[in-house]
Amino acid sequence: MTLDLTPTSGLPLTFDLATSELRWAADVRMDRVVQRRLGEILPVLQQPDADEPDRLLYYMTYNLRFDSEEQALRSMNLRYDVTVLLPGRVGIEPIKTAGHYHPAEGSSGLAYPEIYTVLAGRAHYLLQRDGAAPGEIAEAVLIEAEAGNKLLIPPGYGHISINPGPGPLIMANLVASDFSPDYGPIRQLGGGCYLAEQPEGAGLPVYRPNPRYGAVPPLRWAHAASLPAQGLETVVPLYTAFARDPARFQYVARPGAEGGPAWTSLSFWS
Ligand SMILES: [Fe+2]
Numbered sequence: 435m436t437l438d439l440t441p442t443s444g445l446p447l448t449f450d451l452a453t454s455e456l457r458w459a460a461d462v463r464m465d466r467v468v469q470r471r472l473g474e475i476l477p478v479l480q481q482p483d484a485d486e487p488d489r490l491l492y493y494m495t496y497n498l499r500f501d502s503e504e505q506a507l508r509s510m511n512l513r514y515d516v517t518v519l520l521p522g523r524v525g526i527e528p529i530k531t532a533g534h535y536h537p538a539e540g541s542s543g544l545a546y547p548e549i550y551t552v553l554a555g556r557a558h559y560l561l562q563r564d565g566a567a568p569g570e571i572a573e574a575v576l577i578e579a580e581a582g583n584k585l586l587i588p589p590g591y592g593h594i595s596i597n598p599g600p601g602p603l604i605m606a607n608l609v610a611s612d613f614s615p616d617y618g619p620i621r622q623l624g625g626g627c628y629l630a631e632q633p634e635g636a637g638l639p640v641y642r643p644n645p646r647y648g649a650v651p652p653l654r655w656a657h658a659a660s661l662p663a664q665g666l667e668t669v670v671p672l673y674t675a676f677a678r679d680p681a682r683f684q685y686v687a688r689p690g691a692e693g694g695p696a697w698t699s700l701s702f703w704s
Pocket residue numbers: 534536548593609615
């Protein structure tokens with residue numbers, strides 16, 4: 435069986451449920467596919483010995499685009515990637531990404547933001563903002579999202595994608611292409627500030643504070659806010675919104691640019 439991701443992506447993408455392969459039409463280009471196997475993210479797993487190290491957990495397809503957006507994406511230092519998180523668990527833990535923070539953009543000093551959107555399945559996005567002391571967290575949010583939802587991750591939030599199932603989680607992101615994410619802090623502390631457990635057959639995962647962190651506030655469950663002025667429209671796929679008006683998304687690569695969001699006064703979730 436094949437999932438048609440075109441309505442939620444805006445690009446002609448499909449997903450083969452039998453083989454877990456992402457496919458795209460002949461007029462779509464991409465740069466490369468990067469796979470993440472269990473053995474590559476051992477430090478962030480609660481039960482790293484629960485399965486084979488070469489088990490595929492998720493994979494990213496980088497810089498998917500039509501020729502018509504190639505120039506805008508390149509000149510604005512942006513890319514549109516698709517990540518597939520396979521269904522299932524590693525021991526008690528639902529499959530998740532390694533998690534990372536973004537560095538600060540040079541001219542503004544603000545960390546690069548990112549836009550997420552769910553193309554199929556369900557997502558739990560764990561966002562965490564650091565406190566004053568090392569390992570201390572000032573804010574922890576769990577965003578529940580489903581196909582069509584979009585989330586603007588503001589500057590400064592570490593982020594981890596979790597697949598609560600039951601099917602694959604297929605998601606896209608729009609992000610600056612001129613930085614490398616920082617995986618170090620989350621890896622050193624054995625994952626995010628909250629860790630998920632999902633017993634066999636359970637509905638939603640249960641989240642417990644990660645004991646390797648210092649002070650961690652209560653986990654706030656939330657949904658992403660609709661931010662039409664930032665290009666996050668409810669009914670328009672992210673890629674389509676970019677194609678219609680690329681300039682509107684310049685803030686993703688230049689978060690301090692004039693005309694961009696007033697980061698401190700926006701509400702990103704509720
Ligand atoms: Fe990111």
